[in-house]
Amino acid sequence: xxxxxTDKQPLRVAIVGSGPSGFYAAxxxxxxxxxxxxxxxxxxxxxxxxxxxLVRGGVAPDHPNIKAVSRVYEKIARHSGFRFYxxxxxxRDVGYDDLHTHHHAVIYAVGARTDRRLGIPGxxxxxxxxxxxxxxxxxxxxxxxxxxxDFSCPRAVVIGNGNVAADVARMLTLPHAELAQTDVAExxxxxxxxxxxxxxxxxxxxxxAQAAFTNPELLELGAITDxxxxxxxxxxxxxxxxxxxxxxxxxxxxxxxxxxILQEYASRGPQGKxxxxxxxxxxxPIALLGDKRVxxxxxxxxxxxxxxxxxxxxxxxxxxxxxxxxVFRSIGYRGVLLEGLPFDERTxxxxxxxxxxxxxxxxxxxxxxxxxxxxxxxxxxxxxNKRDAQQTIDALLADLQAGDIVAPxxxxxxxxxxxxxERSPDHVTYAGWEAIDxxxxxxxxxxxxxxxxxxxxxxxxxxxxxxVG
Amino acid sequence: xxxxxxxxxxxxxxxxxxxxxxxxxxHPRPDEPGYEEVEHLHIDPEQCIDCDACVEACPVDAxxxxxxxxxxxxxxxxxNAAYFAQ
Numbered sequence: 338x339x340x341x342x343t344d345k346q347p348l349r350v351a352i353v354g355s356g357p358s359g360f361y362a363a364x365x366x367x368x369x370x371x372x373x374x375x376x377x378x379x380x381x382x383x384x385x386x387x388x389x390x391l392v393r394g395g396v397a398p399d400h401p402n403i404k405a406v407s408r409v410y411e412k413i414a415r416h417s418g419f420r421f422y423x424x425x426x427x428x429r430d431v432g433y434d435d436l437h438t439h440h441h442a443v444i445y446a447v448g449a450r451t452d453r454r455l456g457i458p459g460x461x462x463x464x465x466x467x468x469x470x471x472x473x474x475x476x477x478x479x480x481x482x483x484x485x486x487d488f489s490c491p492r493a494v495v496i497g498n499g500n501v502a503a504d505v506a507r508m509l510t511l512p513h514a515e516l517a518q519t520d521v522a523e524x525x526x527x528x529x530x531x532x533x534x535x536x537x538x539x540x541x542x543x544x545x546a547q548a549a550f551t552n553p554e555l556l557e558l559g560a561i562t563d564x565x566x567x568x569x570x571x572x573x574x575x576x577x578x579x580x581x582x583x584x585x586x587x588x589x590x591x592x593x594x595x596x597x598i599l600q601e602y603a604s605r606g607p608q609g610k611x612x613x614x615x616x617x618x619x620x621x622p623i624a625l626l627g628d629k630r631v632x633x634x635x636x637x638x639x640x641x642x643x644x645x646x647x648x649x650x651x652x653x654x655x656x657x658x659x660x661x662x663x664v665f666r667s668i669g670y671r672g673v674l675l676e677g678l679p680f681d682e683r684t685x686x687x688x689x690x691x692x693x694x695x696x697x698x699x700x701x702x703x704x705x706x707x708x709x710x711x712x713x714x715x716x717x718x719x720x721x722n723k724r725d726a727q728q729t730i731d732a733l734l735a736d737l738q739a740g741d742i743v744a745p746x747x748x749x750x751x752x753x754x755x756x757x758x759e760r761s762p763d764h765v766t767y768a769g770w771e772a773i774d775x776x777x778x779x780x781x782x783x784x785x786x787x788x789x790x791x792x793x794x795x796x797x798x799x800x801x802x803x804x805v806g
Numbered sequence: 807x808x809x810x811x812x813x814x815x816x817x818x819x820x821x822x823x824x825x826x827x828x829x830x831x832x833h834p835r836p837d838e839p840g841y842e843e844v845e846h847l848h849i850d851p852e853q854c855i856d857c858d859a860c861v862e863a864c865p866v867d868a869x870x871x872x873x874x875x876x877x878x879x880x881x882x883x884x885x886n887a888a889y890f891a892q
Contacts, residue, residue, distance in 0.1 A: 357828070403855055405829075409829050551861075551862070552861070553871060718857060720860075723826055723828055
């Protein structure tokens with residue numbers, strides 16, 4: 338395509354999803370260092386009326402500093418080539434062909450919407466939840482606000498050893514007064530205020546040296562007001578394999594530091610505080626127990642075995658039962674199939690090479706790209722998506738340079754907006770989001786809270802419309 | 807708080823941290839003036855959001871949370887801040 342990317346004929350790119358990976362992709366395109374003169378129009382779609390993905394709906398309410406990352410996305414959104422179309426769902430309001438009719442390239446930044454399952458008996462008992470639903474609920478995600486969690490039991494169990502598991506343990510134990518200063522959803526604040534949970538047991542399949550917590554998340558667990566963190570000293574005595582793993586440097590600094598932190602926790606001993614977080618290692622759930630709802634969990638003891646250089650947890654015959662009234666599984670997110678795209682069921686991702694989507698027959702799907710979790714799987718932290726998006730955008734711009742871009746039928750924003758007016762008259766523009774944002778911040782101000790979130794689609798759409806009046 | 811880049815960065819300047827810093831607060835970037843001259847990179851304490859991305863990315867363990875900086879590198883907290891105060 339000659340002269341594509343100029344004022345006369347801007348490169349038009351659709352991005353499906355407005356979380357970190359989508360925004361970094363938009364930023365790298367609009368402020369390309371390798372192609373400073375490139376004229377690009379970026380249209381970002383989100384199925385929610387609000388942008389920022391897991392920064393709004395995933396990052397824990399007591400991590401306001403991390404949420405401050407959104408100021409970078411606000412700056413990207415102010416670029417003249419940027420448009421936001423919220424409350425527009427891919428596969429429902431717009432489809433594969435629609436986007437390809439109006440854009441030269443489509444970047445899927447949809448993340449990983451569902452959770453992985455344990456595959457054990459009792460998993461579907463009431464009281465057994467994916468952590469993702471609790472996280473969406475306390476963050477005011479409209480899909481989860483109707484959920485009702487029962488916190489009337491003295492013990493909760495969290496399965497998993499990553500940062501989401503740490504977030505859940507913290508949210509279940511934070512004192513009300515501290516939670517009430519955050520942007521936690523109102524319904525969650527009220528329900529957690531009534532919580533009778535005294536103890537949260539966190540189960541790790543492998544040993545302390547293999548836990549996936551980052552150092553700051555693990556440190557935080559030991560610093561919550563009026564909460565004891567309990568680690569059995571025997572659990573942090575390293576097995577020979579783990580010791581060797583740590584000493585040879587095969588493990589990173591993060592793992593070594595985690596061990597130090599856990600050894601310090603083990604030396605503390607309980608101090609009779611109001612709540613407890615108990616970190617257990619080398620245990621796997623084998624069944625959730627209960628008649629009408631969760632009453633306990635049966636776990637087995639694991640041992641580590643070296644299998645081709647990686648340490649695997651293998652179950653042993655030693656089992657025990659923990660009484661508990663609620664269980665959250667936090668063993669990973671999983672992507673879902675998208676209209677018009679190939680999908681790898683095993684990994685829950687879209688097959689790709691450096692961000693270029695590759696079809697079932699191993700041929701390139703020209704014009705289709707992926708970033709973030711749907712590209713590489715649900716790993717890494719926010720910043721990981723910046724480098725990830727750079728790779729995809731480098732690929733896209735190389736394709737542009739090579740003329741390897743299909744000309745769409747109607748590469749025009751006007752035509753797209755005509756389509757949206759018809760399909761999705763309730764879509765939310767960036768100005769609409771700014772009205773929502775203003776309303777939420779104003780609501781929080783009298784209470785010293787960063788914002789009070791609107792948590793239903795209707796409330797959000799009402800607030801977005803207000804700017805017009 | 808903030809994060810701090812310390813001595814192991816000297817002679818390395820690997821830039822992995824620059825690529826992953828979600829708020830672009832690590833400078834100078836390779837395309838910025840002064841990059842060749844500086845001994846090591848710096849984190850802007852006013853911009854850092856304490857996300858830990860640089861710690862994970864750094865191949866030489868030069869990045870630390872401010873409250874985790876080893877005593878022998880203590881002065882780097884000031885050195886990082888001073889770079890942006892210029």
